[in-house]
Amino acid sequence: MxxxxxxxxxxxxxxxxxxxxxxxxxxxxxxxxxxxxxxxxxxxxxxxxxxSKGEILLALVNALAAAAHARYLVFAQDAADADARLGAYIEARLGLGEGADASAVAAWVVIGAEAVRQPEVRLAYQQALAAESMLARELLSASLAAHGKSTANVAALAAALLAMMEGSFQLASAAPACMPMGYAAPLATGMVRRFIDAEPPEAA
Amino acid sequence: MxxxxxxxxxxxxxxxxxxxxxxxxxxxxxxxxxxxxxxxxxxxxxxxxxxSKGEILLALVNALAAAAHARYLVFAQDAADADARLGAYIEARLGLGEGADASAVAAWVVIGAEAVRQPEVRLAYQQALAAESMLARELLSASLAAHGKSTANVAALAAALLAMMEGSFQLASAAPACMPMGYAAPLATGMVRRFIDAEPPEAA
Incomplete structure (x- = not known):
């Protein structure tokens, strides 16, 4: 056309x-x-x-994912190493700096819940999450490797990070008293860093 | 009546x-x-x-919260110390053992999202989360104290744990490929334990 x-x-x-x-x-x-x-x-x-409405929804999910990715690229542009890139990723997703957008976050939470019961929303949501999960695994693997740590648990760690992000969006949108402004990014970063620090070394 | x-x-x-x-x-x-x-x-x-429907909803939120709490009490009944009680709490919420209920989890995710835009749902959701947050803080404080660790970050840690729980429910319901069965509880427990291990000691 x-x-x-x-x-x-x-x-x-x-x-x-x-x-x-x-x-x-x-x-x-x-x-x-x-x-x-x-x-x-x-x-x-x-x-x-x-x-159709479903087509607009797909475009919306793609637009939200693209905006989140663009934000990560901006935050990561001065990152000198794997740890800094991982930190930039978490900060870009969860931080309250430049470009954070409460209505985009609220829309994302609504999409996540509609994904529970509407197949066409679920498909779009799952595709966005799969891409997110792949990026998280890449960044976590690089950080683990940079510290000489085993990457055996990277899929589980990526799942935990994704859960923390989705849950933080949920709490920030619906129960902000449980997730005060500015908590989420440093907490998620701290938990991931401490988890990585305690991982066993990569087998020689 | x-x-x-x-x-x-x-x-x-x-x-x-x-x-x-x-x-x-x-x-x-x-x-x-x-x-x-x-x-x-x-x-x-x-x-x-x-x-009214709002009254049924309140009863539903209370029933889900009560069932979750009852499940914690069962899991914790043989817990010998603060760490075991904290582990029992996380396992009761996220584990796939006895009493886990996919439709209760899906209903909870829908309630969480409806809470973003419907004031009467939000109020009920926030009350349930506030009670949850209080219990998480108690259990985390006890575990931190048992290890001689500072409790200065306990509110933030409780927020992170709640976020991980809410996000795990979300992923398990809408994008299970990102949160394979059985991942959530051991991961959340591991992240919390490693975070606690790396906390500074309680000031004398």
């Missing part, structure tokens, strides 16, 4: 409208009608850009 | 019907009508036991 020059901008506008509508009403109630209204477009124009 | 002899049983039936209906359809779509049908009762009889 050939796109008009402003097509990417329109699509981004629609994706953001789904994000904000979902954060407020959930996925079920975020009808194409409501999303179009929020984007300031007619439903017809929305349908010109996306065939 | 005086209750008929089978009143508690009826209430439990209704609460479980909300749990299963929510896990399938979310909170919005879990109408009193649907919940009554699932419980095998008329809406009128449901209303005799609960004034």
């Amino acid at each position: 050939s796109r008009k020059p402003n097509s990417e901008q329109r699509r981004a506008q629609i994706v953001q409208a789904l994000r904000d509508t979902m954060a407020e009403h959930g996925y079920d109630k975020a009808t194409v009608q409501l999303v179009a209204r929020r984007a300031g477009l007619t439903p017809g124009l929305l349908h010109y850009h996306f065939h | 005086s209750r008929k002899p089978n009143s508690e049983q009826r209430r439990a039936q209704i609460v479980q019907a909300l749990r299963d209906t929510m896990a399938e359809h979310g909170y919005d779509k879990a109408t009193v009508q649907l919940v009554a049908r699932r419980a095998g009762l008329t809406p009128g009889l449901l209303h005799y036991h609960f004034h």
Whole structure:
């Protein structure tokens, strides 16, 4: 399909409208009608850009994942070694520095829960998590190797880090008293570092 | 209000019907009508036991929290010291032993996400999390103290443990490939233990 020059901008506008509508009403109630209204477009124009709500959702999951990855790349650009890159990754995901976005986090939590019961959301969520898990394993492996530690537990450690991240988003969005501002990143970094420090050495 | 002899049983039936209906359809779509049908009762009889859906939800959150606590008490009954009690707590929450219940976990994840955008769900969720946080802090403080470690970071450590638990429920329900069966409890226990081991000593 050939796109008009402003097509990417329109699509981004629609994706953001789904994000904000979902954060407020959930996925079920975020009808194409409501999303179009929020984007300031007619439903017809929305349908010109996306065939279905599921397609907008996939674009949203991809956009959130891409934004998180871009944030990591910015944080990691001055990282001199594997430990610094791992720290930059955790800080980029959990830190409250430049670019943190409460409504993106809330949308992510809603996507995670909708993934429990809606197959099309689950698929998109699982793909994003699989990519996340692969990156976490790479960064953890590099840090373990840099310290001469065994990487035998890296898959489990990546799972724990992912769980801590998903749980921190959940608590920050729904029970902030349990996860005060600024706790999550240093805590996750500290737990991962202490876990790595106590790992056995790589077998020769 | 005086209750008929089978009143508690009826209430439990209704609460479980909300749990299963929510896990399938979310909170919005879990109408009193649907919940009554699932419980095998008329809406009128449901209303005799609960004034509103919000009231059933509160009972559900309390029932899930009570079941989790009962499970901890069973796991902890033979625990000889503070470390064993902490381990029993984590195992009771995250382990796949006796009494683990996938649909309770899925219902909890749905409640957590609905808490992001629905004030009445948020309140119930936050109360449950606050109680959870208090218990985690008690158990972590006791373990830190038993090892002569400073308890200065106990609130942050409790927050990290809660985040790991909530995130593990999320991953186990929606992206099990990222959190294979049996990973969560030993990992969380290992991370907490290594964190505690590396804490500075309690100032004299």
